[in-house]
Amino acid sequence: MxxxxxxxxxxxxxxxxxxxxxxxxxxxxxxxxGVMPNPQVDPELVRGCQFFGLIDFTKGYWQLALDSNVEKCLAELMYKHLLVWIDDSLLFAVDVETYLAKLERLFELLNFFGFKLSVKKSSLYEPEVKWCGKIITGTGVSHDPERIKALTSLPYPTNASEL
Structure with a gap:
């Protein structure tokens, strides 16, 4: 052991x-x-959205079950106004009224199921957000330039052990 x-x-x-x-x-x-799935953001989900929010769960890896239980808790918002990746959530809406209504409903659900949030790591009412290595705006989804720069600046391997 x-x-x-x-x-x-x-x-x-x-x-x-x-x-x-x-x-x-x-x-x-x-x-x-198998491997852990890659978080995908369908550009059609966020096209035209003007308001985004990042909601981070306090010690979320331990709060959130690593199966479909989270999706069951948040099913009414998932893939319509909310995406969840481990402990990071992305809330999105086309207009401010919808955004505020969905944000209020999300808080109600999180409170009901007893989830705790990290205020320091969350941000609300943003026109653009960085989520899971992607820059997300109402016009589309693109890769984070900082991540691309980090990858392109890696030194080339010179032998098999460096691969």
Whole structure:
């Protein structure tokens, strides 16, 4: 049986959280076929939207079940006005009235199901947002230039071990 040690790590918001090295435990687990799905934003979902909001769940990885339970809780908003990726949510609407109504409903659902939000990492009523490595506006979806720059600035591998 493996044992994993705990350590502290400072998050982006300046707060500290506990981290655990699960490598020893993971080495004893059977692998699962497949990979984690890639968050996709259908440009048609957000086309014409003028208002966006990023909602981040406090310690969301632990709050949100890693299956379809979250989608069941938020089903009435999902893929119409809301996308969720692990602990990051994107709310979108064409006009301010719809945005505020859907935001209010989202807060009602989150409160009912007991989810906690991170105020520091959330932003509301934005004309453009960066979500899951994409820049999302009412005119479309594009890749984040910072991520592209980071990838293009990687040094080329010079041997097999660097691959």
């Amino acid at each position: 493996g044992v994993s040690g705990a350590a502290g790590a400072q998050g982006n918001a300046g707060d500290y959280r506990q981290t655990v090295d699960y490598k020893p435990v993971n080495m004893q687990c059977d692998g699962i076929a």
